[in-house]
Amino acid sequence: MPHRDPRQRLRRIRLIATCLLAAMAALFVAARLLQPGYPWLGFVAAFAEAAMVGGLADWFAVTALFRHPLGLPIPHTAIIPRNKDRIGANIAEFLEHNFITPDVVRSELQDIDLAGVAARWLADEANSRAVAERIVGTIPAVLNMVEDRDAAAFVGGALSSSLKDVRLAPVLAQVLTVLVSGRQHVRLLQKVLGLVAHALEENRGYIRQKVHEHSPKWIPRMVDEKFFERLMDGIGSILDDMANEDGAWRQRFQLLVEELIDNLQHSPEYEDKLRALLTRGLEHPLFRAYVAEVWTDLRERLLNAGASPESRLLLRVQDAVRIFANALAQNEPVRIKLNDWLKGFAAEAIVERRGLIVAVVQKVIDKWDAETVSAKLEQQVGSDLQFIRISGTLVGGVVGVLLYSVSLLLGAH
Structure with missing residues (x-):
């Protein structure tokens, strides 16, 4: 009509x-x-x-x-x-106290399935594509706003700020306790010993050469060779003793780990040492240079990935949007919780700003x-x-x- x-x-x-x-x-x-x-x-x-x-x-x-x-x-x-001005003020006051109230706003939003509507809208291919293009399209602008050295400073500052109130020693003690309880420290030791043994075996010729180079010239080469063999056998024997679960080396290693955990939990000195070590590491030029290099590589990859209309980044973001929409549509408990949050947020936002809303109404009427x-x-x-x-x-x-x-x-x- x-x-x-x-x-x-x-x-x-x-x-x-x-x-x-x-x-x-x-x-x-x-x-x-x-x-x-x-x-x-x-x-x-x-x-x-x-x-x-x-x-x-x-x-x-x-x-x-x-x-x-x-x-x-x-x-x-x-x-x-x-009575134009008085009418405008009365209309604004009427809206504020009779329409834009917490009870009225919540009542009007009660039966609206905001999450369901959003899920159905995002599930449409054209809409998910538009959202993905908007997300990917903002990447270059955001990346170009950040200089490489600023990124390094930001990462260092963010880590320092986030760890400022964290006691590092007890956290490390808890990590080691978990490793010890699962005997992961033993597996780690075995792995390290295996790597050391493999490295010695792979570099026997290099070690033999160094032994000969550093031996006095008057010592016969046969003596150097015996010294080298005894050195390699001695190192191998030590590694075998350390790998033996019932050996003295293993017991000493276990005691050292337990002692370290105890010191980390109760000794302020270890906390101070860890804090100083972390601070020096974050402020070190090598760390900042590494972060800047990683940031530069990441930025180039993201810029190149978002340049093409059919880029993998765009397709992955679109797939992620559709997966999120489908999961949201099928998961009723999550949808209910999201609806409650959205309705509460919308109601609070509207009610808190009702003064601005009615002020706009009154301002427009006053201009007429x-x-x-x-x-x-x-x-x-x-x-x-x-x-x-x-x-x-x-x-x-x-x-x-x-x-x-x-x-x-x-x-x-």
Whole structure:
């Protein structure tokens, strides 16, 4: 159905009400002129007369709301133009205390499935693509805002700030306790010993050469060779003893680990040493250079990945958006929790800013001149007020007939 202009509707209803009033006036004149020959026209004249009075009274009341009737500055007319500012303030206050309240806002949001709507919208391929393009499109702007040295400083500062209130020694003690309880420290030791043994075996020739290079020239080469063999056998024997679970080396290693855990848990000195070591490491130029290098490589990869319309990054982000949407649509408990959070956030945000909302309403009304406010309000409610004129005309006529009948009955007595 086409939308009807409220101004056209107002003009049409106003014309009907005015024509009805004019018809009552014409009917009254005709009935009065013909009444001597047709006494029954007294009822018609009474109807028309009362209808004119009712129609004129309602016309005056309706017109007095928006302007001075006939342009005459009659007191208590043009009510809306004269009270524009007060009306704006009252409308704003009415909105604030009757519409934008916590109970009303929560009630209106109660039956809205915000998470479900978002999930269904994101599940659409075109929408997920648009969201992915928007996310990927912001990457270059964000990356180009950050200089390499700023990234290194930020990472170092962020780590320092995040670890400032953390006691490092007890945390490390807990990690070691977990490793010891699962005998991971033994597996780690075995792995290290295996690597050392493999490295010695792989570099036997290099070690033999170094032994010969550092031996005095007067010592026979055969003696160097025996020294080398005994050195390698001695190192191998030590490694075997350390790998033996029942050996003295293993027991000593276990005691050292337990002692370290105890010191980390109870010795402030270890905490200070760890803190100083971490601080020196984060402030070291090598660390900052490494972070800057990693950041540069990461930034280049992200920029190259987002440059193509069909880049893997874009496709992965789109897939992630669709997976999130499908998971959200299928997981009702998560959707309920998300809805509760969204509704609570929306309600709090709206209610906390209702002062700004009503201030905008009042500010807009204050900017309008009196004629504009009057015209806008008349366009919205004027048609209904014109129907009051029509009803007043007809009701007045009926009342007039009743009063005329009562007067005839009283005269007959």
